[in-house]
Amino acid sequence: MRIVIESSDRIGISQEILAVFAQQAWNLKAVEITSCFTYLYLEYDGLSLAQIKRCLAHVAGVISVELINLLPSEQRANHLQALLDKMPEPIIDVDSQGLILAMNKASHKLMPPATGVKPDFMATDYLGKPINTYIEQISSAMLTNTATSQAITIQGKAYILDISPVLSNSATNSTANKGKEVNGSVLLLRSMNTVGRQISLMQSHQEHSFDNIIGQSKSIRLIKAQGERFAALDLPVLISGETGTGKELIARALHQASSRAKAPFLAINCSALPEHLLESELFGYESGAFTGAQKGGKPGLVELAEGGCLFLDEIAEMSPYLQAKLLRFLQDLTYRRVGGTKELIANIRIISATHQNLAKLISQKTFREDLYYRLNVLSIELPPLRDRIADMSLLANLFIDNAAKQVSHSQPSKRAKPKLTASALALLQSFAWPGNIRQLQNVLFSVVALSNGGDICVEELLPVLTKHAGHSHAGNREQGGKLAMEDVKDWSSAQADFEAKLLGHFYPLFPTTRKLAERLKVSHNKIAMKLRQHDIR
Numbered sequence: 001m002r003i004v005i006e007s008s009d010r011i012g013i014s015q016e017i018l019a020v021f022a023q024q025a026w027n028l029k030a031v032e033i034t035s036c037f038t039y040l041y042l043e044y045d046g047l048s049l050a051q052i053k054r055c056l057a058h059v060a061g062v063i064s065v066e067l068i069n070l071l072p073s074e075q076r077a078n079h080l081q082a083l084l085d086k087m088p089e090p091i092i093d094v095d096s097q098g099l100i101l102a103m104n105k106a107s108h109k110l111m112p113p114a115t116g117v118k119p120d121f122m123a124t125d126y127l128g129k130p131i132n133t134y135i136e137q138i139s140s141a142m143l144t145n146t147a148t149s150q151a152i153t154i155q156g157k158a159y160i161l162d163i164s165p166v167l168s169n170s171a172t173n174s175t176a177n178k179g180k181e182v183n184g185s186v187l188l189l190r191s192m193n194t195v196g197r198q199i200s201l202m203q204s205h206q207e208h209s210f211d212n213i214i215g216q217s218k219s220i221r222l223i224k225a226q227g228e229r230f231a232a233l234d235l236p237v238l239i240s241g242e243t244g245t246g247k248e249l250i251a252r253a254l255h256q257a258s259s260r261a262k263a264p265f266l267a268i269n270c271s272a273l274p275e276h277l278l279e280s281e282l283f284g285y286e287s288g289a290f291t292g293a294q295k296g297g298k299p300g301l302v303e304l305a306e307g308g309c310l311f312l313d314e315i316a317e318m319s320p321y322l323q324a325k326l327l328r329f330l331q332d333l334t335y336r337r338v339g340g341t342k343e344l345i346a347n348i349r350i351i352s353a354t355h356q357n358l359a360k361l362i363s364q365k366t367f368r369e370d371l372y373y374r375l376n377v378l379s380i381e382l383p384p385l386r387d388r389i390a391d392m393s394l395l396a397n398l399f400i401d402n403a404a405k406q407v408s409h410s411q412p413s414k415r416a417k418p419k420l421t422a423s424a425l426a427l428l429q430s431f432a433w434p435g436n437i438r439q440l441q442n443v444l445f446s447v448v449a450l451s452n453g454g455d456i457c458v459e460e461l462l463p464v465l466t467k468h469a470g471h472s473h474a475g476n477r478e479q480g481g482k483l484a485m486e487d488v489k490d491w492s493s494a495q496a497d498f499e500a501k502l503l504g505h506f507y508p509l510f511p512t513t514r515k516l517a518e519r520l521k522v523s524h525n526k527i528a529m530k531l532r533q534h535d536i537r
């Protein structure tokens, strides 16, 4: 039972109130006192509020006694927990010994209860347990008085672990922290994959002009010149290129440079929504169009982008039904909301993008040829990063600068701007970058976050690169992972098996014999001979 006692602000009144409870031998689990209120948590089931009121009636200055659901500190803890649970990233608060004080829901998935625990295991059961019971890679030795970041792998996934010390007072910079007592630490785990997305989100608030598209290579200069010309023509544009090559960036720049720049640029990823949702997202719906439809209906993106531009990303993922609808719409820009009868006319420019080979999809009859011609009035093809290594230095330095700015915000000790050594740049240039510029951005962010300042060299780069490569080549990794010992016939067949797996893993990432030879530090001839021997092309 929890109660609040309101009283006058008389000196000594709290002691008198507590003395009544002591006299009655009513056990108190918790007490909280502010100037006129005493909050009590009583552990005594058979007690009634009337009984308590009777006993307190003798204490001069007691105004009222009420039942409450929670003590103020419990209420604050509940709100704080709700706030933590809203955060998508795992966040764990530990004391100086590494014992868990608090954590959010996102952490539970990473911390499966140890085997053999009781089946009714609850979130609160984590509290007070050492963090390394659940995440072995985190030890109390990591909890120092300076903020650090480290790469760790949990359940096969790569994370950046940010450790922020909780100090005895609010010192924030590293020199001021010296000698301060560490009361504990807040651990934040960021998935390597989401780090890049966060950077992109941050950039989506920036101004988008062709000047912000970095690159001096011939191909990128041509694309920028082409883009500037296309911006002036109010016609549909189809942008193609592998994932992460900058298709959305170009689309935004096209819009920004066009006469529609002041009107909205709205983007939708056609692969992210099921057919019926995508249709109503695009064209809107009328009241009662389907169960759950908002009263009064809802405008679609075509309507909301009025006067501006609609960017249809991953257009190849559109279902045949929606392809037909989009084709009809593109013929005269008229449409109806889902469930509506009124014909509306749109005034928008369509820019679409795909990483797929549309010609191939057309021949396989999964993409409509007539729609292709409607969308592809003007086309821009973005080259993969491995074909524009002349831009690597500019891009890498930009991303290192951006990452350093972000990291120094959270970790003031890392203020010095890291520089890329010549051999590290050569390594970046020899990599195949299946995830293109977004992957380069992610890799460099991880490297900067994990670096202790100073130059970024091959030794720092290689582990992060290999980890990222592993993610984008999960298929290869699975096949190329462990050697199954029970299948080993003899020394030479095991060696041959290992070589084939090694080459199979690295060749797609370092796709010429020269690059692969440099990566594996063997002669070019040996690599060429081994690739032939294992029939790897």
Ligand SMILES: Nc1ncnc2c1ncn2[C@@H]1O[C@H](COP(=O)(O)OP(=O)(O)OP(=O)(O)O)[C@@H](O)[C@H]1O
Pocket (backbone or CB within 6 Å): 199, 200, 203, 212, 213, 214, 215, 241, 242, 243, 244, 245, 246, 247, 248, 249, 250, 313, 355, 437, 438, 441
């Ligand atoms: N030339 C460039 N200069 C600077 N940043 C770039 C450049 N090209 C791409 N980027 C950055 O790379 C990331 C990926 O770009 P973007 O999202 O435009 O690629 P995309 O081709 O649309 O990717 P997806 O196919 O996965 O949708 C973004 O953060 C973007 O800002």
